Amino acid sequence: MLRKTINGLDKDGIVHVFYQYYKLSEIEEALRYLEDKGYIQAEDVKISPRLSYKFYRITARGIDLLDGIVEEKGIAIPEEDF
Secondary structure: OOEEEOOOOEEEHHHHHHHHOOHHHHHHHHHHHHHHHOOOEEEEEEOOOOOOEEEEEHHHHHHHHHHHHOOOOOOOOOOOOO
């Protein structure tokens, strides 16, 4: 189930979008890479005593990457068609 809040998007939601194209391990590796580079921030949110979700939120640096203000050789940003 896709869970999004003002604070971000949960891991299951991200996997849901990309699972047809990539293996789960590849998606998790990409999320770790983006987090290590400072483009996204991860937070574990406890929903109940037995249930927690990892939520991701884009950082200011990540927005700069998408806007083309900064470049990263290891990250391809698709061009938008208008």
